[in-house]
Amino acid sequence: MSEPSPAGPHGYSADKQALMARLRRVEGQIRGLQRMVDEDTYCIDILTQISAAKSALHAVAVGLLEDHLRHCVVHAATEGDVEPKIKEASAAIARLVKS
Known part of the structure; x- marks a missing residue:
């Protein structure tokens, strides 16, 4: 993990609560996926939810990148x-594009 910037708090600090809320939603999606597998849910339905969780996590990453740039x-x-x-x-960005 990198050190704090010399300018003080990180760029996301002002929106930390919103960021945490988004991450908790992603966490809930992952728990839902675990339940789906445990309950033998149809494969395509699980894959659909995986896609949604990836999209939500990607949105968090893009937001953090924007904050980093700003x-x-x-x-x-x-x-x-x-x-x-x-x-x-x-x-x-290269890591995000590759994933």
């Missing part, structure tokens, strides 16, 4: 050391 990258640009943050964001 907060961490902008702060680095004002400090004159933006290149490492650009590389970091590019790597994160």
